[in-house]
Amino acid sequence: GPDSMITARGARAVIIESGPHGTTCARVGCMPSKLLIAAAEASHAIDAAPGFGVHVDGAKRIDGSEVMGRVRRERDRFVGFVVEGVEKIPAADRIEGRARFVDRHTLEVDGHTRITARAVVIATGSRPAVPAMLAAAGDRLVVNDDVFSWETLPRSVAVFGPGVIGLELGQALARLGVRVVVLGRGGRVGPLTDPVVRGAFLEAISDGLYVDPDAHVKRVARITEGVEVEYTRLDGTVRVESFDWLLAATGRRPNVDGLGLEALGLELDANGVPAFDPATLRVGDTNLFIAGDAANFIPLLHEAADEGRIAGDNAARLPDTAPGHRRLPLAIVFTDPQVAIVGAGFDRLAPGTFEAGEVSFADQGRSRVMLRNRGHLRVYADRATGRFLGAEMAGPAAEHIGHLLAWAAANRMTVASMLEMPFYHPVVEEGLRTALRDLDAKLRSPQAIAA
Template sequence: MRKVTVAIIGAGTAGLTAYRAARKHTDSILLIDPGPLGTTCARVGCMPSKLLIAAADTAWHMRHADMFGVSAADIQVDGHKVMQRVRRMRDRFVGKVLEGMESIPEQDMLHKPVRFISDHLLETADGQLIEAEKIVIATGSRPAVPEFLQKAGKRLLLNDDLFELDTLPESVAVFGPGVIGLELGQALLRLGVRVRMFGVGGAVGPIGDDEIRQAAVQCFSAEFPLDPDAQVKEIRETDRAVEVTFIHTDEKPLTEHFDYLLAATGRRPNVDRLGLDQTHLQLDDRGVPVFDPQTLQCSVEHIFIAGDANNHLPLLHEAADEGGIAGRNAALLPDVQPGDRTVPLAVVFSDPQIATIGMRPANIHEQFSGRFAEAVYDFAYQARAKVLGRDRGLMKVWAETGSGTLLGAEILGPDAEHLAHLLAWAMQQQLSVSDLLAMPYYHPVLEEGLRSLLRDLQTRL
C-alpha cells in the first residue's frame, strides 16, 4: 500500500493547478490520471473549436466582401485542409500542455484509474491501494447525450468526434443551441455545411435575459434554421444518413436527412465511476459531492472537488482558480480558507458573440429587488459597428441604485469578448457607473456604445 499526504484525481486544468498549489506545502503528493493527458480545453474544447471558427470566419468575410465594394469571387473551402489544420494546431496546444507536465517528478504520477474503497482509501483496477490523508477530486467532465439522440447510431457525433473527421460533412443536425452547439454549428455552416439546429426549452447559449435571448434567436435564425424549443418526433439511422422528423413552422411534421447528428447537449461530471458510494460523502441529485464553492471542501472534510467535476462553473479559468484553492486547502487542512474568486465571466465565440458578466439577471432581480436599474443598448445605432458591417445585437447592464455599483451585464454583439473583459475588470474593482463614465473613450470604437449605455443607466439610477 502506498501512503501519501495529498492525492489528486485528475490531471486536467484543475488537477494540475491543484498539484502545483499543494506541492508548495508538501512533497508527499500523488497526481492520478489514466490519460489521455492534455486538458479538455486543449484536446476537444476551446482550442480546436476556435481553430474551426477562425476558418469559418475567414470564409464568411470573403463571401460578404461585396458589401465593401470588394470582389472575392470563386471562394472554395477545402474540407480536408481545414480539418488538417485544426488537428495540427490542436496537437501543438496539447503538446505545450504535456511539455508543462514534464517538470512533474515521475514518482508523483500514477497513470491508472482509481476508485474509492473508503474515505481515505483508493484502489486501482489491478488492486494497487493508495491511502491518502487528503484527496482532491478533479476528474473533469464528458459529453452528456440524451438517450433519444443515441438513435442516430453511427451517425451520432460528439464535439470530441467532430475534430477527428477527415473532411467536412455535407450536412449536420445540431442538437443543443448552447455554447458548444452555437460555436460549432455556426462554424460548420460558414464552411459550407448545411445545418439545422434544435433546442429544448427556448434557451440560447448562457443568456439569462429574455430580451437579449429573443434578439439572439432572431440573429442566428437569419443565418440558419434554429428552433430553440423544437418538437422532435423521431430520430432514425439509415444506411446513408440520419433522419430527423420534427414539427415545422406550419405545424406539420417534416423529415430531413443529415450526414451526422451533432449532440451538443452539455457535459456531465466524471464522478459516477469513482465509487463515491463507498464514502461518507453527501451527494446531490446528480451524484456530485456537495461542496462549499468558496473553499471547495466537501461534506467529508478531507475531500475537495474542483473544476468541471463539480459542474459549478465549467470554464477553464474557473477550473484553474478552483484547483488552486482546493490544492492549497487540502495541503494545509485544517487551515481551510475561502479562495479569491474573480467576477464570473463567460464568452461564446459565435457571431455575434455572447458574453455574460457578473450576476445573472434572475439573481439580480431576486437579491436586489427594488434596488437596481438596468439599461439596454442596440448595436444597430453604433457607428463603429455599422462601419464594420456588424451592427447586430443588444447589450444590457444592471447596477445598484444609490451606489451605482455594477451588478451584471449580458452582451450579444460584435467583439463582445473585449467589452466583456472591460466590464469584468470594472466589476472586479467595484467601479461604479460614474467611475466608468469618467474613463477615456476614443472615437470611433465599439466602446462608445458602452458609454452610451452607461449614460442611459446613469439617468435611471
C-alpha cells in the same frame, strides 16, 4: 493545479490519470473550436465582401480536409504544451490507471495498486451528456469530442442543443458550407437570461443558420445514408430531413461515476457529485476536495485553474482550510455576434433593486462601418448606490467589452465613475457608453431616487 499547490506547502502529491493527458479545453474544447471558428470567419469574410463593394471572381472553394487538418495540427500543438507540463512531474508521482475509493483515505488503481493519502483532490473533469432519445442515431451520433477528429467536413449535421457548444460549432460548420440545423428544448439560447438580449441574439444568429430553441422533434432514426430527423419547423410544417451526422451538444456531466463515492457515506446530488463548500472546495468535513469540471460548479478553464489551486492549497493545509480567491463571473460565447455575460446576469438580480441601461448595435457608428451592427447590450446597476452590477451582451467585440466590464464590476465601480473613463472615437465601446449613459439617467430619475 492541485499538485503544484500541495508540493509548494512541502507535501508530496501523486497524480492518478486514466485517460490521455491534456485539458478538455486544449484537446476537445475551447482551442479546437476556436480553430474551426477562425476558418469559418475567413469564409464568411468572403461572403460579406460584396457589401463593401469588394467582389471575388469565381466560386469560393472550401477544402474540408485542409480545414480539419489545420484544426488537428494546431490542437495537437496546444495539447503538447499541457503534456510537457505533466511530464515535468517526476514519474514516481504519476500513476496511469483508473482509481476507485476503498475508503476516504485509500484509493485502488486498476484493482491492484493501493495508495493511502491524508487528503484527496477529485479533479476528474467531465464528458458530454447525451439524452437517451438520440441513441437511435447509432454510429452517426457524435459529440464535440468527435468533431475535431474528422478528416474532412461533412455535407450536413443536425445539432441538438443551442447552448454554447452547439451554437459555436453549428454556426462555424454552416459558414464552412455544411447544411446545419440547430434544435433545442426549453427555449434557452446560449447562456443568455435577459429576454431583450436573448431575442436580439436569436434574430442575429438565425441569419444563415436555422435555430429553433424549443423544437418539437418527433423521431430520430439511423438510415443507410446517415441519420433521419423528423421535426416541426418554426413555420409549423413537419419536415423529415436526413443528415450525415447528429451532433449532441446537450451539455456535459462530471466524471465522478466509478470512483466509488456512493460507498463513502457522502451526500451526492443527481449527478453523483458530493456536496462541497464552494469557497474551500472541501467535501463536508472530510479529507476530500473537488475541483474543476468534476465539481460541476463553473465549468470554465480559468475557473477550473483557480479551483485547482484552492483545492490543492487546502488539501495541503488540512485541517486549517481557508476560502480561496474567486474571480468575478465572466462568460463569453464565440459566435457571431459574440455573447458576454458579466457579473450578476439578469436572472440573478432581484426585481425592484436595480436599473438597466441598454443600447442596440443596429445604429452604432463603428459597428455599421464594419457591417457588424447586430445585437444588443444591457447593463445593470444597484438602484440605491449606483454601483455597476453586471451586463448581458450580444454584439461585436463582446469578448473585449466583456473584459472591460468585468474589471469595472470587480473594482466595484459606480456607473458615474465608469462614465469618467475615456472613450475614443470611433470605436465599438462608444455603444457601451451609450448604454451607461442610459443607465445613469435612469439612476438619476425621480422614480429611482424615490425608490
